[in-house]
Amino acid sequence: VKPKKERTFVIAAVEFHRVETPFLIGLWIFFASLAKIGFHMVPKFSKMFPESCLLIFVGVLIGALLLSTHSVHVQPLTPDTFFLYMLPPIILDAGYFMPNRLFFDHLGTILLFAVVGTVFNTLTIGASLWACGLTGIFGCTTPLLDMLLFGALISAVDPVAVLAVFEEIHVNEVLYIVVFGESLLNDAVTVVLYHMFEAYTEMGTSRLMYTDFLAGFASFLVVAVGGTCIGVVWGFATGLVTRFTNEVRVIEPIFIFVMAYLAYLNAEMFHMSGILAITFCGITMKNYVEANISHKSHTTIKYTMKMLSSSSETIIFMFLGVATVNNNHVWNTWFVLLTIVFCSVFRIIGVYIFSAVANKFRLHKLNTVEKFVMSYGGLRGAVAFALVLLIDPEVVKLQPMFVTTTIAVIYFTVFIQGITIKPLVKILNVKTVEKRKPTMNERIHERFMDHLMAGVEDILGKHGNHHMRDKFKRFDNRFIRPFLLRNYQGAEPKILETYSKLAMRDAIEYMQRNASTI
Amino acid sequence: MGNKSSLLLREEEIAQIQEETGFTPNQIERLYSRFTSLDKNDCGTLSREDFLRIPELAINPLSERIVHSFFAESHDDRVNFLQFMRVLAHFRPIRKKRENKLNSREEKLRFAFSMYDLDSDGKISRDELLAILHMMVGVNISEEQLTSIAERTILEADTNNDQMISFEEFCRALERTDVEQKMSIRFLN
Numbered sequence: 001v002k003p004k005k006e007r008t009f010v011i012a013a014v015e016f017h018r019v020e021t022p023f024l025i026g027l028w029i030f031f032a033s034l035a036k037i038g039f040h041m042v043p044k045f046s047k048m049f050p051e052s053c054l055l056i057f058v059g060v061l062i063g064a065l066l067l068s069t070h071s072v073h074v075q076p077l078t079p080d081t082f083f084l085y086m087l088p089p090i091i092l093d094a095g096y097f098m099p100n101r102l103f104f105d106h107l108g109t110i111l112l113f114a115v116v117g118t119v120f121n122t123l124t125i126g127a128s129l130w131a132c133g134l135t136g137i138f139g140c141t142t143p144l145l146d147m148l149l150f151g152a153l154i155s156a157v158d159p160v161a162v163l164a165v166f167e168e169i170h171v172n173e174v175l176y177i178v179v180f181g182e183s184l185l186n187d188a189v190t191v192v193l194y195h196m197f198e199a200y201t202e203m204g205t206s207r208l209m210y211t212d213f214l215a216g217f218a219s220f221l222v223v224a225v226g227g228t229c230i231g232v233v234w235g236f237a238t239g240l241v242t243r244f245t246n247e248v249r250v251i252e253p254i255f256i257f258v259m260a261y262l263a264y265l266n267a268e269m270f271h272m273s274g275i276l277a278i279t280f281c282g283i284t285m286k287n288y289v290e291a292n293i294s295h296k297s298h299t300t301i302k303y304t305m306k307m308l309s310s311s312s313e314t315i316i317f318m319f320l321g322v323a324t325v326n327n328n329h330v331w332n333t334w335f336v337l338l339t340i341v342f343c344s345v346f347r348i349i350g351v352y353i354f355s356a357v358a359n360k361f362r363l364h365k366l367n368t369v370e371k372f373v374m375s376y377g378g379l380r381g382a383v384a385f386a387l388v389l390l391i392d393p394e395v396v397k398l399q400p401m402f403v404t405t406t407i408a409v410i411y412f413t414v415f416i417q418g419i420t421i422k423p424l425v426k427i428l429n430v431k432t433v434e435k436r437k438p439t440m441n442e443r444i445h446e447r448f449m450d451h452l453m454a455g456v457e458d459i460l461g462k463h464g465n466h467h468m469r470d471k472f473k474r475f476d477n478r479f480i481r482p483f484l485l486r487n488y489q490g491a492e493p494k495i496l497e498t499y500s501k502l503a504m505r506d507a508i509e510y511m512q513r514n515a516s517t518i
Numbered sequence: 519m520g521n522k523s524s525l526l527l528r529e530e531e532i533a534q535i536q537e538e539t540g541f542t543p544n545q546i547e548r549l550y551s552r553f554t555s556l557d558k559n560d561c562g563t564l565s566r567e568d569f570l571r572i573p574e575l576a577i578n579p580l581s582e583r584i585v586h587s588f589f590a591e592s593h594d595d596r597v598n599f600l601q602f603m604r605v606l607a608h609f610r611p612i613r614k615k616r617e618n619k620l621n622s623r624e625e626k627l628r629f630a631f632s633m634y635d636l637d638s639d640g641k642i643s644r645d646e647l648l649a650i651l652h653m654m655v656g657v658n659i660s661e662e663q664l665t666s667i668a669e670r671t672i673l674e675a676d677t678n679n680d681q682m683i684s685f686e687e688f689c690r691a692l693e694r695t696d697v698e699q700k701m702s703i704r705f706l707n
Contacts, residue, residue, distance in 0.1 A: 363611050363704050440671045441691035444647075447654060448580070449630060449700045455584040456609055456703060458574040461552055464703065467574065474577070488658075495655060499667045 028076065031062070032314040050418045052164040052317045056411070059321015067325050075326075077319035082386040083274070086312045088264045090160055091275050092257075093309035094184060095282025102177045103283070105465055109358040109366075110181035113374075117182065117350050118155055118189040124346045126151025129338060137334045140398065145201045150402050152193035153388055154343060154409055158381030159183040159275070161410075164313055165379060165418050172431040175370050179377045187275035187383075188224035192216065194387055195271070202395055227273035228280050234263035235284025239484035242292040246486060252297035253304060256289060287476075288484040291493060295504075316382045317414075323385070324407055330400040336408045343380070343409060351375035369428045376421060379413040380406075443498040527599075535600060539607035539620060544707045549606065553599050563596035564588075579653045583633050590632065611702040624689070626701040631688050641682035644668050 016023075035058045039046045045054065103110070126148035133142030162183045166176055196216040200208060238259040245252050260281045267277035290298060351374050355366040366374070388406040393399040425432070438446070454470035457463070482488045527550050532543050541549070554560075556568050569585040570576050578584065588597050588605050597605075607620040608629045619625065634642045634650055647668045655664065675683045675691040683691070 361704070363702055364699055439674055439691070440667070441675050442695055444651070444654075444667075444671055445630065445688075445692055446695060446700060448633075448650060449697075451578060451580040451654065452584060452630065452633070453609070453701065453703065455575055455578045455580060456606070458572050458578065459556075459569065459584075460549070460606075460703070460705075461555075461572075462703070462706070470574075470578070495651075495667065496659065496663075499663075499670065502670065 028315060028318070029311060031058075032318045033311065035318065036314055048419070050165050050168055050414075050422070052161065052313075052414050053418055055314055055317035056321040056324075056414060059318040060324055061321075062318070063322035063325030066322070067327075075323065077316070077323045077382070077385070077389075079386045079390045082316070082382060083268070084265075086316050087160070087275070087383070088261055088278055089305070089308035089312045090163070090316075091184070091264075091278045092260045092282050093305045094159060094163060094180070095279035096256075096260075096286055096305060098279070098283055098286075099173070099177065100283055100286070102173055103181055104469070106174065106177050106181065108361060109178055109355075110185060112354050112358055113178065113182040113351075114185035115189055117354050118157075118186040119193070120350050120353075121155035121343075121346050122148065122151040122193050124151075124349075125155050125339070125342045128342050128346075129335075132334075132338055137338075138332055140332075140401075142398065143201075145197055146396050146398055149194065149197035149201055149391070149396065150339075150388075150398075150405075152190060152197050153384050154339065154380060154406060155346075156186050156190035156380070156383060157183040157378045158383045159187075160313055160316055160383070161379035161381030161414055161418075162377060164317070165414075165421060166377065169422050169425050170432045171373065171425060172433050174364060174366075175373055175377075175430065178366075179374055184275060184279050188227060188273040189220065190383070190387070191271075191273050192220040192223050195219075198391070223272050224276060226270065227267045227276035230267045230270075230272065231263050231277035231280030231282075232284050234259055234266070234277070235281040236288075236480075236484065238281070238285040239288030239292070242289050243484060243486050245293065249294050249297055252293045253301045256285065256301050257304070260285070288481070290497075291485050291487070320382055320385060320407075320410065324411075328400055329404045331404055332401050335401060336405050339405050340409055340412050343413075347378045348375040351378075369430055372428065373421075373425065373430055376417060376424065379417060380409050381414065382410075385410060437501065438498060440498060440502060443495055447495060531600075535603050538600075539603050540610060541603065541607065541705065542707060545705045546603070548706055549603065550599060553602055561596075563598045564602065565596055579656075580633075580650075583650075583653075587629070587633050606705075609701060609703045609705075611704060612698050621702075623697050626697050627689055627692065628685065630701065631685050641680075641684050642672075642688065643682050644672055647671060647683075 032055070035055060036051070039051060039054050126144070129151065130142060130144045130147040132138070133147065157179070159180070162180055166180060193216075196219070200212065203212075238255055241255050241259070242252060245255070260278055263281040264274045264278040268274040293301075351371050355371050355374070359365045384406050385403075388399070388402050391399045391402065396402070450466060450469070454466040457467045481493075527547065532546050535541065535546050536543060553564070556572070557564055558568060558571070566585055566589070569588065570581065575581050575584070588602065589595065591601050591604065604620065608626055610621040612621055612623070631642070632638065634646055636646055636649070644665075648664060651664050651668055672681060672683055675687045677687055677690070678684075
């Protein structure tokens, strides 16, 4: 724009600065979505590669373009944007549409893998890398604590990557819920281990006392239980608020999103597990919200949630690609190779050990094929990347190498494992499922069986799953539902819900078939 | 093991029950001690009252039917240990190695079906279904609504248009349900 001497009225001018940030955000979302449409137009590609791979690939292309044009180097995937804006929609979607029944039935196994399994992986990966470092193979000093810190962030299975891959292959529900539940619940462990080792590195090895380890264990309980409680409280609050929205239907979806987000921020504020908070907020609120809000609001919530989470996911993978292309890589072949080997090997060992333990207590025993898919489905993703970026390079001198290695591990799991898992599932003949709504018969007879089994457990004097569920349902029906629901209709809301859904579908079909006669 | 209750169970009895139901001796002894603790009068058999004295079971909406199903085989109003075990054997998880006629998928379904089918005519009528729905859903729902739910359920399963659900239709309606899982309990060893 050339400067004008006389001050005349400017008809048109370019003022990029003012709109720069929102415009760039808009462009990112636009291109990410365009890329997504692109893949689905080429069925050959989308059959062969999982979407996440293609998105990373596009991200790399864009990153290379930006780098070669020497445009201002942007680093769009910062830990803050990731944890505050991109992760919550995905986790809320996962929590809200979580098959509750399945989740709680397998909670024991999920917790075993998420808590003990993640600690096991962290310690073994960290210690093995450290041990290899002693031989001088990496060509640099590798303090034990730094390695454990790295182990903590690299050993967490990533909910985003797992969802992205598992949604496409439709494995059977037990496998799905175990791997996916693990990826959601291990957040608490990862957060604690990460902060713990970070603090330890800052303190230095010499000043560590055994009380610090006890404090670490206590903080795990606080982070996990605290996050869960915050989520549950916000979930109940959402139920309560929606009880009074019958006059202002248009703002119903707002409450669901804002209150879940507040739960997440609330937990993060106290350094508790935001992922656990928002997951449990979703799980809790769904039971009550769905009975209170209108059908249309429900549809809005469903589609908005799906849209937000899928676009977040798209952007995360694309940003991962973009972030790869920069000049600050510190490539250490041995370190990268050994990390990948240890990640895979200890994942497999961990899965075999812990599923052997779990099988002692499970009705449905995890078989060899399922164990294999579980160990193979342990994908690493953007959570690890965001965590590694959070490490202060001043304190941990190896941080640049960690970043490069993390990227390499993510690529390995997303590309190699992501691409091969689909054919593997086919070759191994893993049971797959299609999603569908229950029929009236299934709803009633399955509920009948639940009551029957609860009764049998009581006769045996055994306090199993059915007994606990029965107890909770009775409590829920007596003390919670009457307060949170506008039209409280007594026990077994699911039977009524299924009935009204089926009746509604019939009515719509009837209308469409006989449109001319009406 | 070694407690008072296990002494009362003779070895050949254990063997017979094991043969018939597929439970392991440990499970049988464990269940026998539960059986004797339920048997308040120490007469070796259980009455309906003995069952309904279990507090959680008493508030189960289906308690009456569940208890009733234990008495299906006995001709008087008492169940002995063998009959007790035969009923429980339906809920043993299915294992590939140990096939047993009592805990197959079909037997599990037949057990559930007979709980609906009160007059044992091999069909679930509308009224039989309504009775169960009444127990499960409670009183807050209008009679018409329950009736239409029952009718809809029968309509959905009924393939030969007799307004009833036969056992075959019942099985077909639950084709995609994981009955093996849903009707199994892990018995402690």
